[in-house]
Amino acid sequence: MTAVLEVRGLVKVFPGVTALAGVDLDVEAGEVHCLVGQNGAGKSTLIKCVSGAALPTSGTIRLLGQDLTTGRPGAALSAGVATMYQELDLVPDLSVSANIFLGHERRIGPLLDRRAMRREATELLARLGHATLDPDAQVADLRPADRQLVSMARALSRDVRLLIMDEPSAILDPPEVDALFEVVRRLTSAGVGVVYISHRLDEIARIGDRVTVLRDGKTVASNLPATTSADQLVHLMIGRSFREVFPERSAPRSDVVLRVRRLSRRPDLAETSFEVRAGEILGVGGLVGAGRTELLRAIAGLDPVDGGEVTVAGRALPRDRPDLAVAAGIGVAPEERKSQGLWLDWNQVRNVTICDLPRLGRGPFTDAAAEHRAAAAQLRSLDVRPDDPRRLASELSGGNQQKVVLARWLLHASAVLLLDEPTRGVDVGAKADVYRVIAELAARGLAIVMVSSELAELVGFCDRILVMREGAVVAELRGEHATEELILRHALRTGHDAPGVSP
Amino acid sequence: MTMEALRRVRVQEVALPLVVVLLVVVGTVLRGTIFFSTANLWNVLVQASVAGTVAVGMTFVIATGGIDLAVGSVLAAAAIVGGHYFHGAGAAWFMAGTVLAAAVAGAVNGIAVAWLRIVPFVATLAMLAAARGVAQQISHQTPVALYDLEALTRIGSQRVLGIPIPAIVFLIVVALGWVLLNRTRYGRYVIAVGGNREAARIAGIRVRPILFSVYVLVGVCTGIASVLQTGQLASASPVVGLGLELDAIAAVVIGGTSLAGGHCSMVGTFFGVITFALIFNLLTLENVESQVQQILRGVIILGAVAIQRRGH
Numbered sequence: 071m072t073a074v075l076e077v078r079g080l081v082k083v084f085p086g087v088t089a090l091a092g093v094d095l096d097v098e099a100g101e102v103h104c105l106v107g108q109n110g111a112g113k114s115t116l117i118k119c120v121s122g123a124a125l126p127t128s129g130t131i132r133l134l135g136q137d138l139t140t141g142r143p144g145a146a147l148s149a150g151v152a153t154m155y156q157e158l159d160l161v162p163d164l165s166v167s168a169n170i171f172l173g174h175e176r177r178i179g180p181l182l183d184r185r186a187m188r189r190e191a192t193e194l195l196a197r198l199g200h201a202t203l204d205p206d207a208q209v210a211d212l213r214p215a216d217r218q219l220v221s222m223a224r225a226l227s228r229d230v231r232l233l234i235m236d237e238p239s240a241i242l243d244p245p246e247v248d249a250l251f252e253v254v255r256r257l258t259s260a261g262v263g264v265v266y267i268s269h270r271l272d273e274i275a276r277i278g279d280r281v282t283v284l285r286d287g288k289t290v291a292s293n294l295p296a297t298t299s300a301d302q303l304v305h306l307m308i309g310r311s312f313r314e315v316f317p318e319r320s321a322p323r324s325d326v327v328l329r330v331r332r333l334s335r336r337p338d339l340a341e342t343s344f345e346v347r348a349g350e351i352l353g354v355g356g357l358v359g360a361g362r363t364e365l366l367r368a369i370a371g372l373d374p375v376d377g378g379e380v381t382v383a384g385r386a387l388p389r390d391r392p393d394l395a396v397a398a399g400i401g402v403a404p405e406e407r408k409s410q411g412l413w414l415d416w417n418q419v420r421n422v423t424i425c426d427l428p429r430l431g432r433g434p435f436t437d438a439a440a441e442h443r444a445a446a447a448q449l450r451s452l453d454v455r456p457d458d459p460r461r462l463a464s465e466l467s468g469g470n471q472q473k474v475v476l477a478r479w480l481l482h483a484s485a486v487l488l489l490d491e492p493t494r495g496v497d498v499g500a501k502a503d504v505y506r507v508i509a510e511l512a513a514r515g516l517a518i519v520m521v522s523s524e525l526a527e528l529v530g531f532c533d534r535i536l537v538m539r540e541g542a543v544v545a546e547l548r549g550e551h552a553t554e555e556l557i558l559r560h561a562l563r564t565g566h567d568a569p570g571v572s573p
Numbered sequence: 574m575t576m577e578a579l580r581r582v583r584v585q586e587v588a589l590p591l592v593v594v595l596l597v598v599v600g601t602v603l604r605g606t607i608f609f610s611t612a613n614l615w616n617v618l619v620q621a622s623v624a625g626t627v628a629v630g631m632t633f634v635i636a637t638g639g640i641d642l643a644v645g646s647v648l649a650a651a652a653i654v655g656g657h658y659f660h661g662a663g664a665a666w667f668m669a670g671t672v673l674a675a676a677v678a679g680a681v682n683g684i685a686v687a688w689l690r691i692v693p694f695v696a697t698l699a700m701l702a703a704a705r706g707v708a709q710q711i712s713h714q715t716p717v718a719l720y721d722l723e724a725l726t727r728i729g730s731q732r733v734l735g736i737p738i739p740a741i742v743f744l745i746v747v748a749l750g751w752v753l754l755n756r757t758r759y760g761r762y763v764i765a766v767g768g769n770r771e772a773a774r775i776a777g778i779r780v781r782p783i784l785f786s787v788y789v790l791v792g793v794c795t796g797i798a799s800v801l802q803t804g805q806l807a808s809a810s811p812v813v814g815l816g817l818e819l820d821a822i823a824a825v826v827i828g829g830t831s832l833a834g835g836h837c838s839m840v841g842t843f844f845g846v847i848t849f850a851l852i853f854n855l856l857t858l859e860n861v862e863s864q865v866q867q868i869l870r871g872v873i874i875l876g877a878v879a880i881q882r883r884g885h
Contacts, residue, residue, distance in 0.1 A: 373775060396777025410771045415835070424776045425766060427758040434757045478776070 072099045073135070074263030075120065080129035082355060083117050084288075090114040090126070091287040097263040104274045104296065105267045107284035108307050108558075109358050110494075110525035113267055116284070117234045120265075122146035122152040152225030155235040155551075159218055162210035162223075169209050170224045180275035181398065194223040198253045215246040218320050222253060233257060234265040239273060240359065251277045269357050269562055271300040281506075285309045301555075304562075308525060308554045316530040317502075319507040322350035327402075327487045327517035330369060333378030338364040340542035341378065346486070346517040351508065353532030354521045355557045361541035362521040363405060366488040370402045371395040382486055396425060401479030403472065405521075407489035411475045414464035419445040419452065421463050421474050425482040448477040452507050467502030468523060473507060481510070487511060489520045493527065505531060525554035538563055589828065589844035596851040603860050613854070615737050619805075621850035622739035622799045623648075624820035625843070628828075630794030631821045632842045633787040636754070637767040638694035638834025639686060641788060643678065643700035644795045645817035649810065650708040651675035651799045655715035656809035671803070672744075672796030678704055679792020683785035697788075703817070708811035716810040720802060739801045746797060751839040762786060768835025774820035787835025819870075820859035824849055827877040 075097040082090040090112045097103045101430065107113050117355075118124035125141030132138065139145035161171050167187045168175075175187040178253035191205035200219050209217060218238060225233050235295045239247045254277060258264055265277060274281055282289060283306040291306050328346040333339065333390050339423055346352045354362050367373045371392040373466050379385045382398045406412040412421055422445035423430055446459045452473040454466070463474060472492055479487055493501045508531075513516050522528050527533050529552045535562040537545040543558040590689060600849050607613065609655025624885035627644050634674040640722050655671030662670075678700060685696035719725055728738045765773045766783045774780055827848065852873065856866050 107873075300734055330775065368773070393777040393779045397734050402775050404771075404775060409769070410775060413768045413772060415768070420761070424761070424773075427761060434759060436756060436758055436761060570707070 073097070074099050075210065076130075076132040077116070077120065078132075079132045080116065080131065081121060081127045082112075082119060082124060083127045088120070088457060089287055090129075092129070092289070092565070093280065093284065093287065094292060095282055096263075097265055098295065099261045099263050101279040102258055102259045102266050102277050104278035104281045104403075105284065106269075106271065106274070106281060106307060107263055111284040112287040114236070114486050117153060117236060117265065117267070118230075121151055121234060123153075124182065144413075147228060147449055150229055150231030151234070152230040153236070154218070154221045154225065154238060157238050157283065160209045163208065165208055165331075166195075166212070166223075167205035169206075169220050170227050171196060172224070174228065190225065190227070190330055194240070195219065195422075197226065197256065198222060199249075199256060200253075215242055215249065218242070218250065219253070222257075225265045226257075228407055230262055230492065232263045232265070234267075235492050236267045238266075239270060240253070240267055247273070249479065251447060251533055257566075263567060265561040271303055271562055274298075274303070283307060288295060295483075300562075304555055304558050308558065309505050316527075317506045318510055318515070319351070319531075320349065320513045320531055322512075323348040324516065327383055328519070329379075329381045330377045331381075333365075333375055335364060335368050335373060335375045338541050339375075339421060340524070342543055344536060344543070344546075346519060348485075348517055348535070349512050351512050351518045351520055351529040351532045353535040354519060354538060355523075355525065355528050355535055356538035356561045360538040360561065364541070365489055365538070366402065366490055366519065366521060370400050370488055372402070396482070399481065399485035399537050400488065401484035401486065402488045403475045403479070403490065403492055404431075405494055407471055407475065407495065408469070410464045412471060415462060417462055418449055418459045418466075418474050418477075420457075422448055422477045422481055423485050425478055444481055448481045449474070451482070452477050453503070467500065468495040468506050472496060472504055475508060476511065487517060487518045491521060491523060493522070493524065525557050528552070528557060529554055530561045578853060584628060585592050589841060589848060593844055593847055593851060596848065596855065600851065600855045600858070603855070605760070608855065608858055611735075612857075613829065614853040615740055617847070617850045617854045618740035618743065619737045620854065621846045622743035624804050624817060624824065625652070625743045625796050625846035626801065627821040628685065628824040628842050628846050629746050629790030630787075631825050631829055632750065632828075632839055633754065633838055634693070634791050635767075635830050635832060636763050636834060637787050638770075638782055638832075639784065639787065640822065641679075641791050641856070642681060642694065642818045643681065644791065644798075645673050645703055645814035645820055646704035646708065647678045647792065647795050648700045648799045648817055650678065650704040650711075650815035651796050651880070652803045652809035652813070653708045653712045653717060653811055654821070655799070656719055656803070657711050660717065660719065664722040667722055667725060669806065670802045671799050671816070675796030675799060676789055676792040679789045681785060682792070683788035686779040686788060687784035689738070705811075707726055711742040712809070712811045714811060715730035716808045718727045718808050719852075720807050725800070727803050728812045729807065739830070742797065742801060746794065747839065747843050751844075754837065754839050759783075759786075763835060764835060767835075767837070795849070819874075820849065823870075823874045823877075841844065 073096060075095065077095040078091060080090050080093040093112060101442045105113055115124060121139065122141060122143035122145055123369060130137060131140060133149045133151065138149055155247060161172065170191045171187045176183040188205045195201055195203045198219055203219060204218060209220060236553055238250060242250060254264060274412040276294050281294040281296060281298055283303060285307060290309060325348050326345045327348050332341045332342050334341045342365060354365065356362050364373065368375045371387060371390055374390050385398060387395050387398055408414060419442050422440045427436055430444055431437045442459060448456065449459055454470050454473045463471060465473065493504050496504055508518060520532060533549055534550050535547040535557060536543045537547065537557055539561055547556060581728055591826040615879050631641060651671045652673040655667045659666040659670030659803050684698050685691045685742060733741060741814040762778050762783050765778055766780050770780055802813055824845035825842050829839055830841060830844030856869065
């Protein structure tokens with residue numbers, strides 16, 4: 071067999087975060103190579119580097135024995151790399167054939183040769199075993215499975231040697247998954263190398279030839295046989311090398327602050343109910359796309375819900391009114407901190423006081439001195455560095471930006487904090503600092519819901535953990551029963567039920 | 574304030590006054606006291622007053638990331654509505670009716686943008702067409718003479734403390750606009766919504782009422798400008814205000830307010846207005862034909878915005 075892809079010592083450093091710290095990957099012609107790892111292990115960054123969407127900091131990528139020009143999607147495409155991302159990159163308003171030939175349309179002189187594209191599209195779809203798909207149909211009208219076929223046909227329309235599939239089965243029903251695997255086998259028998267990323271570990275034995283495991287941006291196991299057990303893979307994905315140090319926590323109090331009852335928003339969120347007490351940190355685990363962010367947004371009234379009720383300190387919140395949720399004491403620290411949490415070109419003071427202008431001003435007017443005093447006190451209590459409230463938010467590190475968001479809700483005397491991946495994009499060293507602040511807030515009696523993809527964070531830091539999968543809470547784990555394996559198993563649906571689980 | 578912030582926010586507030594000084598020097602060198610006289614300089618402010626008053630409201634709209642293309646048509650329609658329905662009741666009623674009519678047009682824009690979620694460009698483009706039609710329909714395409722409203726015509730003829738009334742009104746509107754934008758909670762919310770709509774929502778700011786309000790605000794400013802205009806002409810005409818939106822938007826953008834929202838400067842808008850007025854005053858004194866002035870207007874807008882983009 072010949073090597074299609076050889077990745078050696080790949081490193082990718084983003085400002086403040088090392089996403090890849092030396093990754094090796096070998097894919098041979100005609101094989102399906104599965105790539106597994108936790109959220110944030112570096113899978114997405116790796117495929118972005120291979121497909122040219124990101125420029126690696128160091129390391130080599132060789133395709134069919136040739137060094138690949140990195141950081142140029144065009145170079146990767148013409149070298150035969152095709153990528154199917156999770157969010158399919160199709161143009162919904164164009165037809166199937168137009169999408170397949172997007173960017174390399176068949177032409178007669180300056181005009182589009184629609185007939186040739188239609189004919190070739192049908193041929194490509196026939197090669198995938200789906201000759202019946204109408205090349206004139208609008209992509210917007212297709213089912214997800216058919217869209218995926220279009221995406222694959224597009225990959226085939228160029229001379230593809232390596233196909234990267236990022237969670238292709240995530241949006242498919244079981245029969246559709248069977249059909250997908252059939253298509254993948256047709257491709258590999260034609261000599262195409264496939265990198266297959268999936269969180270469904272049970273699929274690996276069915277479709278894969280070999281497995282590589284990533285953790286913390288490194289290859290921790292490569293070229294394992296596809297028969298490797300799910301237990302062993304989970305163990306490799308979690309690792310035991312790295313332990314966070316979490317601050318001491320005081321015990322939660324008995325009074326319930328946040329009560330969520332049968333809250334639902336189809337199809338993202340099935341009916342969900344839980345309570346959070348004062349001083350409690352409730353962790354929410356699950357894979358990306360399991361509905362965790364949607365849960366937080368539904369609680370805060372940011373997205374319309376189908377049904378259910380949220381009460382804060384016994385008082386029900388009206389629906390679809392984020393302003394009244396804030397007034398009732400709900401504070402949100404969104405995962406997209408820069409685009410949703412902050413005004414980056416505002417100084418820290420303004421970012422902190424935005425919810426409290428009526429209280430800090432006189433009549434309709436703002437009072438800059440009062441704002442500065444109030445904000446500076448909160449920022450100092452959270453130890454924001456540098457200690458200069460006039461510094462713009464854009465000039466702060468990720469951890470300090472997070473503290474600015476928290477300072478806003480502290481100043482507002484919020485009773486509930488909804489934290490979405492609070493340590494995402496925060497340096498390893500600064501994470502301990504963020505944990506300390508969150509622990510302090512809990513000790514002050516705030517009820518905290520914390521969505522996290524870091525299993526160690528959930529197990530080591532939270533009083534209770536809800537695990538979500540496909541929009542529903544599938545398990546609730548109490549502190550002493552929670553282990554990283556257990557969380558991951560529930561999140562992945564590997565079929566085991568472990569003791570200590572109340573579904 | 575850091576250097577970066579200084580560069581980003583304050584460049585127009587520093588550079589534009591220098592441009593204004595430069596224009597005054599050039600004008601004085603070229604035309605001497607014909608240009609550099611109290612009479613002519615007040616005249617510049619009077620010429621700037623209509624577009625300038627509108628530009629104050631426009632600054633708020635653009636700060637939210639919106640735009641109002643309808644101000645020229647609304648200016649005409651408001652005066653026609655005022656002249657047609659409130660003429661007999663006296664000058665005060667005429668003024669109130671005109672401002673109210675323009676505010677209603679702004680409210681319609683605001684509802685279309687905030688609640689019907691129509692892009693501001695399209696919503697106000699529709700109003701641009703409709704308001705002009707209203708003006709022509711009500712007036713039967715003929716101007717409404719308002720000579721008999723003495724209190725109104727005084728706007729064009731009298732001075733207070735030696736200052737022409739339109740100039741006074743313009744300066745007051747600018748000052749109020751500055752306070753509203755920079756010293757009130759409302760102004761902060763406008764900038765917050767323009768700078769990061771989702772962050773504003775998460776922080777509990779009611780985004781739609783803010784979006785709605787800025788269109789009402791520019792409507793009120795347009796109504797005031799309409800009163801200034803009719804006062805100077807002593808009549809309400811269905812064809813005034815053509816291209817007014819261009820003058821107002823250009824002044825705001827040259828003043829450093831970003832069309833993307835979130836960055837805005839009332840001081841910049843003021844100097845943007847003055848810069849334009851000085852340039853066209855000079856060109857007129859130099860007997861440059863109005864068609865040529867119109868071409869230069871386009872060139873200046875393009876050049877100024879290109880320079881501004883390089884600062885970002």
